[in-house]
Structures are given as structure tokens and as C-alpha cells.
Amino acid sequence: QVQLQESGPGLVKASETLSLTCTVSGYSITSGFFWGWIRQPPGKGLEWIGSIYHSGSTFYNPSLKSRVTISLDTSMNQFSLTLTSVTAADTAVYYCARDDFTFGVVVVSQFDYWGQGTLVTVSS
């Protein structure tokens, strides 16, 4: 059974850097699949942040690309999110998820396993 668990600070000061880690159990992240981050501001909809392949290849949301880095720690079976220069608009529940992604003439992508989410509040 694949399980994901987010961890990291629940409070970040404005202009600083948000860092979260997702620990995966029940599946080795080096065995395949992409691994992604999605966020949801309080009372609002879902926003994809980006995804990383086990090889290290990444896709990022163009609207966040200049501030986002997603990386892997294969020894710990974890992947991480770094978001720089945060503002109140970055306050959200952050989810990590497994991305069953296939890039071809037709792109197939679905997030089939999700973490429970972690609320990150940006304070001024």
C-alpha cells in the first residue's frame, strides 16, 4: 500500500522560503512514476505546483516556476518542495501525491495516491 506523508513548518514568514518534505512508504520512488506537489488555499480550489520523475526531470507550474524547486532524496525515499519569497497568497494546504504520468501524443497524468496534506501559513 503506497502511503505519502508531508512534513515541514506550519508557519513561514513572508519573504522567506517554504520547505516541505514528502516521505513515501510502500513504494520506492526510484522504481518509476512522477511525484508531485499540489496546493489548496483555504476555501479555494486545487493548484498543481510541479512534478519530478525518479530520474530527476521536472515539470513546474509556469506561474510558480521562478520560485519553485522540487528535488529527490532517494536514500530516504523522499521528495521535497522549496518555494522562495513567499507571500500571504502562498498560504495553503500543501499535498504531495504520486503522479502516474505518461508523456506522448496524448499526455496521461493522474494523481493516484495522496498525502493527507499540511497547512502552511505565511505570516507578515
Add this chain to the structure above:
Amino acid sequence: QSVLSQPPSASGTPGQRVTISCSGGSSNIGSNTVNWYQQLPGTAPKLLIYTNNQRPSGVPDRFSGSKSGTSASLAISGLQSEDEADYYCAAWDDSLNGYVFGTGTKVTVL
């Protein structure tokens, strides 16, 4: 502002059929597969439909998905109280080179 549009709300009585639409464009729904996610109150989203019309193991066959051109739909037949949730469509967008979610639809069971 999402590139996939959904009605903000839908409702029905127990046993009724409810349909949720998802309107996109040629670079997303028109080119790639569509997924639907169910988010129960206070919980993480759950994959409900993938690749337009496939149900993951454990999802009741009351839920069905379809796609035509640049639009997709989710149908819930035999509506039950536990179906009260937010539903999101999603797809890869070739122009944005990224994954996009719909605006979300809140389903209420009257």
C-alpha cells in the same frame, strides 16, 4: 484563474442522477485524458475517474466519466448522502506544459 471551467454547485435528492460538466480547450481536454477527483470535507482529494472514464479499484460504478471534444462530464447516479463533496476535473495542458485543475463543483445532497 483555471483554464477548466465547472459549475460552482450541483445538487440532487438521494437516488437522483447528477451531472457535472467540465469545459476546456483544444490544448487540454481536446488533446489529453481527463481525470476527476472527489474531495470530501476536510480530507485530501481522491482519484475518482482517470483516463476519461476509468474507475480505480474501489470506486462504485455509480460514478462515470465521459469526454467529447473539449468538454468532459462526471455523472453520479443513485446519489447518496456520502457523495456530498467537492469534485474537480483535471488534465494536462500542452500550451502551459502543466497539469490544470477545474474550478471545482460542490455537490449537495438535499
